[in-house]
Amino acid sequence: MDITPIASSSSGNAYLISDGVTILLIEAGVKLEKIQEKIDLTSIKACLITHEHGDHAKYAKQIARWIPIYSSKGTFDCLDFGVYNYQKNILKLSKMETIGSFKVIPIKAFHDAKEPFAYLLKSTITNETLIFATDTYYIRNTFDALDYIMIECNYDESILENRYENGDVTKAQYKRLISSHMSLESCIKFLKANDLSKLKEVYLMHLSDKNSNEQMFKRAIQEITGAMVVVCQK
Numbered sequence: 311m312d313i314t315p316i317a318s319s320s321s322g323n324a325y326l327i328s329d330g331v332t333i334l335l336i337e338a339g340v341k342l343e344k345i346q347e348k349i350d351l352t353s354i355k356a357c358l359i360t361h362e363h364g365d366h367a368k369y370a371k372q373i374a375r376w377i378p379i380y381s382s383k384g385t386f387d388c389l390d391f392g393v394y395n396y397q398k399n400i401l402k403l404s405k406m407e408t409i410g411s412f413k414v415i416p417i418k419a420f421h422d423a424k425e426p427f428a429y430l431l432k433s434t435i436t437n438e439t440l441i442f443a444t445d446t447y448y449i450r451n452t453f454d455a456l457d458y459i460m461i462e463c464n465y466d467e468s469i470l471e472n473r474y475e476n477g478d479v480t481k482a483q484y485k486r487l488i489s490s491h492m493s494l495e496s497c498i499k500f501l502k503a504n505d506l507s508k509l510k511e512v513y514l515m516h517l518s519d520k521n522s523n524e525q526m527f528k529r530a531i532q533e534i535t536g537a538m539v540v541v542c543q544k
């Protein structure tokens with residue numbers, strides 16, 4: 311598969327996934343122009359959205375002018391597409407949907423959103439499997455023979471705790487972060503719980519501006535997985 315991160319942070323998210331036959335856009339958190347810099351919108355088969363927060367869904371209505379959107383019912387309940395409502399395609403937890411040459415399975419995510427999903431993608435062309443999980447403090451499922459892992463690595467627990475103790479992070483911010491976003495430590499636990507024998511590439515997503523350390527995160531994940539690690543940029 312070919313993975314192109316367009317943007318990745320609490321300011322906006324969008325990622326392109328291609329298996330050579332079907333191109334999927336994951337997330338609609340950046341302006342159309344930014345996506346068009348990378349690709350002609352009409353060549354995208356569908357857009358998957360994980361949840362309704364602006365950094366993932368702010369531009370969903372505009373994208374729906376061109377591309378069908380797939381997400382949970384709970385997410386769609388929070389998004390009004392107006393005349394483009396017909397572009398909404400509801401996915402159900404654990405129920406496989408075929409989109410072009412991809413099989414897509416929604417996975418439960420744990421986040422302060424209505425019905426957030428992670429996605430397991432399987433290409434019928436390359437026979438490869440990819441997990442996409444962001445804005446979730448935990449992933450309950452484990453998976454066999456993942457080829458690609460795209461995972462949130464938002465903060466380091468000790469950096470966050472230090473900033474909380476220094477008063478740079480409020481109690482409310484601290485409590486929200488630990489119950490809605492994935493730490494480096496949780497990311498490592500997830501990786502260790504999974505079958506990494508086929509793993510080719512890891513993409514670290516949605517790093518916090520102030521509670522993360524890009525180089526340290528990259529090294530830590532490289533050591534554990536032995537795979538190529540890409541830190542998705544803002």
Ligand SMILES: [Zn+2]
Pocket residue numbers: 319320363365366445516
């Ligand atoms: Zn987010």
Ligand SMILES: [Zn+2]
Pocket residue numbers: 361363421423445
């Ligand atoms: Zn969110």
